[in-house]
Amino acid sequence: MSETPTVDAEVRPEAEDQSETFDRMMREVSDLLERHDMAGLVDYVQELHSADIADLIEQLHSDERATFIAATRGILDAEVFIHLDEIVRDEVLEYLRPEELAAVVSELDTDDAVYLIEDMDEADQREVLAAVTPEDRAALEEGLGYGEDTAGRLMQRDLISVPEFWTIGQTIDYLRETDDLPDEFYEIFVVDPRHRPIGSVPLNRAMRSKRPVRISEIMEAEPRIIPVDMDQEEVAYIFKQYRLTSAPVVDATGRLIGVITVDDVVEIIEEEAGEDILRLAGVADDDLFDTVLSTTRTRFTWLLVNLGTAVLASIVIGLFDATMEQVIALAVLMPIVASMGGNAGTQTLTVTVRAIATRDLTSANALRLLNKEFLISLINGVLFAVLVGLVAWAWFGVPLLGGVIALAMIINMVIAGISGMLVPMALDRLNIDPAIASSVFVTTITDIVGFFAFLGLAALVLL
Amino acid sequence: MSETPTVDAEVRPEAEDQSETFDRMMREVSDLLERHDMAGLVDYVQELHSADIADLIEQLHSDERATFIAATRGILDAEVFIHLDEIVRDEVLEYLRPEELAAVVSELDTDDAVYLIEDMDEADQREVLAAVTPEDRAALEEGLGYGEDTAGRLMQRDLISVPEFWTIGQTIDYLRETDDLPDEFYEIFVVDPRHRPIGSVPLNRAMRSKRPVRISEIMEAEPRIIPVDMDQEEVAYIFKQYRLTSAPVVDATGRLIGVITVDDVVEIIEEEAGEDILRLAGVADDDLFDTVLSTTRTRFTWLLVNLGTAVLASIVIGLFDATMEQVIALAVLMPIVASMGGNAGTQTLTVTVRAIATRDLTSANALRLLNKEFLISLINGVLFAVLVGLVAWAWFGVPLLGGVIALAMIINMVIAGISGMLVPMALDRLNIDPAIASSVFVTTITDIVGFFAFLGLAALVLL
Structure with missing residues (x-):
């Protein structure tokens, strides 16, 4: 060197x-x-x-x-x-x-x-x-x-396909003589007489084979075939899962009509993941380059839904206004219960939404994972109950107030864990994108349960 | 057919x-x-x-x-x-x-x-x-x-490289005679006498060229070169941006030492986007298959940070306990102001985090986009101020209460929009992943500003 x-x-x-x-x-x-x-x-x-x-x-x-x-x-x-x-x-x-x-x-x-x-x-x-x-x-x-x-x-319609009885020499001559070839291709498809794909030859394998070698000898049989009406998410999944560079696309009769290459799929993978991030936060795609008015409108819709749920939570609080008037510490502490539930619920729902997207969450392990989320939220619920209970006791000098907030905390965090998993799974079953609607449902649940449990328990115990 | x-x-x-x-x-x-x-x-x-x-x-x-x-x-x-x-x-x-x-x-x-x-x-x-x-x-x-x-x-160390003065025929013979070739390759690299990459020949182009054609005639000059110490996110960006299938990797002296192929990059793109989704929600990667205890521990840390900010918000509320004792409606309504600010802030910060990740947010357009976020939050702030003001007035029959919540709403939503953009940008400047820390900062700001503005204005105006 x-x-x-x-x-x-x-x-x-x-x-x-x-x-x-x-x-x-x-x-x-x-x-x-x-x-x-x-x-x-x-x-x-x-x-x-x-x-x-x-x-x-x-x-x-x-x-x-x-x-x-x-x-x-x-x-x-x-x-x-x-x-x-x-x-x-x-x-x-x-x-x-x-x-x-x-x-x-x-x-x-x-x-x-x-x-x-x-x-x-x-x-x-x-x-x-x-x-x-x-x-x-x-x-x-x-x-x-x-x-x-x-x-x-x-899919791209231009592709190279040859019959399996051709030799490498014939194939190379064909490539050299044909002008109308696709700009880029990574493999040569092998088709039967009905033009159905039966295999493929990666270019590097074709290049290192000698001229008399038959295509049928070096082709990879049983290619992963993409039906023309397959959803693009499904296509992206197949490319990722099997590390494909390109794949043949067939029509309803099984005839080879096109090819999908990995560069198109890279864009879809990024698009889909980006969409989920934005949707979880209630933002439409393509927000950045949109006009002020159009962006304001789409964000308004989501905020309006959120206003509805916030008013709902306030109605729950309103049920206990007499209780709060007597113990104003309740008003001071109640956002803690709701906020911790909301955050715990968001953690679980995000993991669930992501696991649904990457297909790691299946019917085979759903029950096990639900059980796990229950345990996690129970343990964290108990830990934070002790912590917050002590803080409340020390702050307002009322041990019973500490007990009330501790119990409310356990209830809300367990509900957060369970709903954080069940809500996206249910939405997915109903063919609603769990990334769009999960968080509004889950935080509504944790707000309402949080305020109701805390103020309700306080009304029972403290008055 | x-x-x-x-x-x-x-x-x-x-x-x-x-x-x-x-x-x-x-x-x-x-x-x-x-x-x-x-x-x-x-x-x-x-x-x-x-x-x-x-x-x-x-x-x-x-x-x-x-x-x-x-x-x-x-x-x-x-x-x-x-x-x-x-x-x-x-x-x-x-x-x-x-x-x-x-x-x-x-x-x-x-x-x-x-x-x-x-x-x-x-x-x-x-x-x-x-x-x-x-x-x-x-x-x-x-x-x-x-x-x-x-x-x-x-990078993969096995690769094919040839000097530019070779012909296609020589190259094909070399490929046919060498046993120790990489399993898969998409292009042939062209190197100078010091083994520095000066071009590449996509395999399909090599295959359709006749034997006497020189490599230098058909190579693509000035390949995109990846230094061996380049960060993988940067690598993924280059592959996406220029739709590469493979790229040469060089050491500090510029010598060709390896090749990166698109299948490795597909995984990184998915990984990075997935990481951001989880981090925004305060979850560590790989959460799904981890044990209950380990998952509980990592989620606990995030919830503990959140507890700190929730207690901070409660301290702000506590400053106004006397005010709330006189007008209990304040306690009922205050979560609405905080929640709307939190959601508006989350919208903006998510768009910003995403735009930083996809490199759509640059120093060239940062000011313009900040101005846009300000306008969006001002418009939505005014709209929701009117809406919530009317709801509060109708609910409690006190017009002034409506005015107070309306003004607090405008203040909090504008602050939400601005901090939702500035916080992730500042973190990025400090080389802290904006996906990890932005949301805790922004929601703390919107909680504190929300409660302070609403209760503080009420103390000034209503008593």
Whole structure:
């Protein structure tokens, strides 16, 4: 190893991390836009990766975006639009003329093109479809015909398939002579005479085999087959579980009609996990780039539901106003019981929602896990009961008050543990996304149980 | 398309979804274990994919696991252990003798083998290292030498690299004649005389090129290079951003020493997103398969922090006990103000945490987004102020009480919006994971501000 200064100097730029690189690009673009140096902008942008260009467009102000698109008209790679956040994309596509849009769509693979036009309103969609070639139109219409969030929308129609009796030599010659090959592919599919997939040959295996070797000798039989109407979450699960790079997609008769590759699945995995995080907090997807009014509206809905549950809790408190008037310490302490229950419930429900998403929670272990949650919440309930009981006693000098809050704490934390697990499981059974609705149910339960148990016990014991 | 019944019958089994397939496998394995049919179990398990076997082991009771491992001793694919959840894996590896463990480790690729032994205690690790071949030992020790969560731990050392002056023909001959090739590879790396990566040739492009074509003619220059000490989150970001299938890893002198493939990255993407979900709720990773006591302990810590903040809020309430004694309606209504603030704050902080993770929040747009959050919380604050003010007035017949709660609501929701954004950003600056600590800070702020604003204003205005 010859560690010379020159080598080192060449390596150094890699040390800049991605955020720093991005900040640098952003400053450069902002500068060029400010100086109205459109030729410079075009030169600079042409050096960048389409994913980075998309990120830059997302970060621009709305008026800068218009200028940016006008300046880079015609030179932007079609891929840029695929990488854009949905809300920004809608805005940017408005700036393109129908024939420009058609050019973008024609440049893309089927799955990406469908992804681009699927959310357009019908008039715009028709305009684009009218402007592309008949073959592209047919492919797009077929793609749009598959249900949203299904394998059909994800798949790429271009693929390589060969019969099993071919040799490696024949296959290589075929690849070398055919012009109309997909841009990227990782394996060669093997089909029977009815065009049903019966195996696949990873490219590296094909490359290291000699010309006379038959495909049937080196193919991996029994490929994991994806039906065209399979839900995309299911597709993502199969890719993750079996570490697939690509998989064949078949129609209802079992014929090979497309291929899904891992890069599409990476996006879905991230999307789904991100969705769950936001949904647990009552936020719609794509919140960040949305307008103030639209964001306010979707968040309002969730807060309104929360207001309902908060008023419900207040009604429960109101039942005991006479009790509180006599022992004002109850009013001071009651949020502790509700808050601890809410947090314990949130812990359990989050673990449960996540376990449902990753399929670690099954009918085989549900009862065992429920039992575990019960034990955990009982132990923590008792521990915090002792702690809070002592605090309350010391604070207000009334031992019985400590006893009341301790008992209420145990009750509420056990209820929190059990409902934190049962609520998401029940919602999942009812085919409601547990990430969306669980936390409002669980915290309502822990608020009401918390206030009712504490104030109710106090009314019985202290008065 | 000839839709005959036979074709249909062959396709039907695909219609069973993955959860149903898994439930069926689980019943089969439980049955075999119950009937002590170990020969049947071995036969059945050998038909299954290693990822499914791992899931089955996770679902078994602890005593069933011991039986399962004893029965399948020696026939389990080494990959099974890689797919296992960490806590279950530790348990299962205890059942293996050192030489069995060494056999498992030798069977795996470097990155997987390092992953398997990195969490073992030192004595076990030494035992395994002593039992493998010297070459394997050297590779493992090198792997363990890289920092945890870095590219070095993820990379596979086996790769294909060729000089740029080779032809496709030479490359293919080299692949056909070399026995010691990696199991899977997606591209051929091109290196300079100092073994630094200067390009790559995707396999599909190599396959469709004729024998005399030079590598330099078809290679993609300027590959995305991963330094060996790069953090895995950064690696995952680069793979996602540029839709990579594999990428070269270099040491400090820029020499090509390994390759990272997309399947490793898929796991990291899922892991990181899953971690954030759990951390936002105050749960440690791997909670599901952990023991009751260990889970109770980690959740206890978080609940203890929460108890501290709840007591803090109670102290604030306690400052106004005289006020509440005179107007008990305050005690009834005060949780509404705190709860609405907490929820609004959680919405904002979740969006912020997510945007930091996906790198959509940058220094370029931070101020703009803060301004947006301020507007959103102001609008929603005013809307809910009117709503809650009217409810309070109607409920207790005191217009001034409505005014007080309305004003407190606006204050608390605006504070919620601003702190929901500033707290995670500040934590990120301090290199603290915003997913872990944000929500406790933000809800403490909204509780204290909520109670203080409402009760304080009431003390000023109503008495």
